[in-house]
Amino acid sequence: MNSTASTVTSGPPVATVLRGESADSIHRAREATRAFTGGLIPAPDPAVADTLVLVVSELATNALRHGGGHYTLELSASPDTLAAAVSDPSPATPRERTPDLNDGNGGFGWHMVRHLTSHLTITPGPGAGKTIHAQLPRLRPSPTS
Template sequence: MNNATAIRNGDPREAATAHTAHTPYLRSSFQARQITRSFLSTLSPRPSPEVTESVLLVVSELVTNALRHANGVTGFHLGAAHRTVTVEVEDSSSAFPRERLPGSFDEAENGGFGWPIVRHLANDLTVRPTRNNGKIIQARLPL
């Protein structure tokens, strides 16, 4: 983890301390939650227990999906600035997340339940392709 000065909108009067954590590979959602808990504990003021649980749930869902459906995590980044925490999970699959339709519980289908949770908790959610045919999912949550 490190601290850096971030200048939003190019205006030095809006400078704020930005906290970041980054790791290239994760082997489990447990490991991602540990990193996230540690990261959130460095913030001042500390996030409420409700915010902490929301961030941990988003991290867990995104990392689990990358591990289960996308051949693993190839990048994991956390950032915090201006009352927002950003979670980024990168994987090597070009397939975008999908959502199951309500009432669609065919046991032959695999997945689709966590994405609505992530969509509900995140204020801003983007999925963008990477140069190596993978993707980065970025979720921003209020602190």
């Protein structure tokens, strides 16, 4: 595991990188995300930090299950945003499917990721694979009146 925790005041974003190849790596990805957000100054909104942990967990799980069995996670932050980029060796883009409410075979993750993020893109590479970039605002948006 290659990771660094840093602070953000101004200037370029800081990053944490983690590689995963097993189901245990999902837990490590969640822990690394918690450590990453916990080390940021100023601290992000706690609800946004929890949301980033959930998004990372879903993207890493999908990369293991559907993206070729391993992934690279890169976490970054700027003064206004938190971001996660998950790369895997499969060129296939995620597809939304009907959630399986009876047998527990999934179908919730991609829909959830799309709903929870403020910006989501998929880019080709590295190699023949893809990278999914998910972004959240650092502060929880104010409720509208």
